[in-house]
Amino acid sequence: MTPAHFPGVAGLIEEELARFRDTHPASAGLHDTAPASLLSGVPMQWMVHWPGSYPIYVQHAAGGHLVDVDGHDYVDFCLGDSGAMAGHSPGEVIAAATARLARGVTFMLPTADAIAAAEHLARRFGLPIWQFTLSATDANRAAIRYARGLTRRPKILIFNHSYHGGVDETFATLDHGSVVSPATSLGPPVDPAVTTNVAEFNDIGAVEGALAAGDIAAVLTEPALTNAGIVLPEPGFHAALRHLTRANGSLLILDETHTLCCGPGGYTREYQLEPDIVVVGKAIAGGLPAGAYGFTAELGAQAAEATPADNSDSPGVGGTLAANALSMAAVRATLETALTDASFARTIPLASRWADGVRRACAAHGIEWHVIQLGCRAEFQFSPAAFATGADAIAAKEPALERFLHLFALNRGVLLTPFHNMALMCPEHSEADVDRHSAVFDAALTRLSETNIG
Numbered sequence: 001m002t003p004a005h006f007p008g009v010a011g012l013i014e015e016e017l018a019r020f021r022d023t024h025p026a027s028a029g030l031h032d033t034a035p036a037s038l039l040s041g042v043p044m045q046w047m048v049h050w051p052g053s054y055p056i057y058v059q060h061a062a063g064g065h066l067v068d069v070d071g072h073d074y075v076d077f078c079l080g081d082s083g084a085m086a087g088h089s090p091g092e093v094i095a096a097a098t099a100r101l102a103r104g105v106t107f108m109l110p111t112a113d114a115i116a117a118a119e120h121l122a123r124r125f126g127l128p129i130w131q132f133t134l135s136a137t138d139a140n141r142a143a144i145r146y147a148r149g150l151t152r153r154p155k156i157l158i159f160n161h162s163y164h165g166g167v168d169e170t171f172a173t174l175d176h177g178s179v180v181s182p183a184t185s186l187g188p189p190v191d192p193a194v195t196t197n198v199a200e201f202n203d204i205g206a207v208e209g210a211l212a213a214g215d216i217a218a219v220l221t222e223p224a225l226t227n228a229g230i231v232l233p234e235p236g237f238h239a240a241l242r243h244l245t246r247a248n249g250s251l252l253i254l255d256e257t258h259t260l261c262c263g264p265g266g267y268t269r270e271y272q273l274e275p276d277i278v279v280v281g282k283a284i285a286g287g288l289p290a291g292a293y294g295f296t297a298e299l300g301a302q303a304a305e306a307t308p309a310d311n312s313d314s315p316g317v318g319g320t321l322a323a324n325a326l327s328m329a330a331v332r333a334t335l336e337t338a339l340t341d342a343s344f345a346r347t348i349p350l351a352s353r354w355a356d357g358v359r360r361a362c363a364a365h366g367i368e369w370h371v372i373q374l375g376c377r378a379e380f381q382f383s384p385a386a387f388a389t390g391a392d393a394i395a396a397k398e399p400a401l402e403r404f405l406h407l408f409a410l411n412r413g414v415l416l417t418p419f420h421n422m423a424l425m426c427p428e429h430s431e432a433d434v435d436r437h438s439a440v441f442d443a444a445l446t447r448l449s450e451t452n453i454g
């Protein structure tokens with residue numbers, strides 16, 4: 001069955017919204033007062049995009065669970081959309097960060113933790129030279145600046161419907177072959193066609209055409225797209241991308257912010273890719289703010305030359321709070337103790353169990369949705385087959401159906417990542433947590449089937 005078989009979903013959403021309002025009075029009370037001081041009643045725009053009538057307000061969280069101000073306990077498969085991939089407040093990270101808090105947080109001077117963290121990232125990703133930022137967004141911005149500065153080329157190439165944070169050059173999409181601002185983009189500084197070229201993911205012919213112009217400083221991509229829906233690279237895509245970027249003098253920047261879910265060295269190590277620059281963020285500091293980007297030895301030497309000591313005042317990268325001692329302590333502790341081989345050995349099978357639970361429920365209800373796994377992340381897609389491009393993923397979106405499934409789960413103690421039908425596993429999730437999702441998902445499909453079929 002396709003989503004067209006569920007025309008009654010609007011009624012089901014109303015039913016679930018009523019249940020949500022009945023059971024979340026404390027969140028409602030806070031939300032009523034918020035618009036007087038917060039834009040749209042939230043401290044950051046995305047927080048309105050949850051499926052209830054208003055966001056749930058958090059009381060506390062630990063490991064893979066979160067408790068809201070109404071006292072409801074949730075299995076949290078959102079995990080801050082990856083920032084808490086190591087689980088909420090992992091013990092040794094909290095211990096390291098707490099110790100650092102009492103001994104000074106920010107100096108615009110390095111601590112020994114920064115060297116340990118960089119050495120650790122170097123071992124994981126095979127790139128020796130690192131810089132730190134406060135977020136993956138900042139790391140992508142800096143990586144693009146270095147790429148332009150070192151190649152002396154003006155543009156980057158990204159893939160359609162990719163996402164790399166709030167980076168101006170990456171807010172570009174294809175419209176009948178032209179590069180334009182996405183309809184949702186707010187206040188673009190210039191026409192994105194000036195800074196950016198866009199190809200469809202997996203379309204190596206389009207990449208070849210774009211690189212041939214000789215004006216592309218770097219291709220910036222996730223190794224597998226995760227933000228429009230998971231889109232895996234087709235066999236040979238990465239080899240061809242690496243070959244073409246080298247042949248055309250463009251750099252290859254791999255954004256591993258989400259694909260770190262594939263293992264300790266992300267997709268890069270898992271599939272032995274050879275990027276010039278790797279970007280990471282979100283999860284690397286156990287939830288504290290930190291991002292990082294790493295260079296090959298050759299590029300690191302060129303970058304050092306481009307920002308010599310007497311001219312490193314304001315090259316357009318960096319910031320006073322970047323690489324602060326608290327972030328560095330948290331990155332070191334997260335890499336050494338929380339996002340380890342052992343944690344992925346636990347979380348990847350949990351994601352397989354989650355995916356199996358969804359597949360079983362779909363089969364039982366005769367629903368042909370695709371279920372895809374990427375390391376410790378898994379997702380269902382309203383399509384019988386995997387997507388080849390970001391455009392395919394966007395075309396398959398079913399906002400009403402998605403809202404119902406997310407709200408039905410939230411009302412029964414399971415949080416999924418908003419904007420995606422996606423679940424991320426942390427080491428503290430249990431098999432029982434995953435089975436709770438399988439049961440709730442099956443119940444949601446039962447409800448859909450009863451209401452809509454016939």
Ligand code: PMP
Nearest residue numbers: 135136137163164165255257258
């Ligand atoms: N890169 C990717 C692939 C992302 O998915 C995101 C955020 N979802 C970012 C970068 C930006 O991360 P942040 O918002 O933490 O800066």
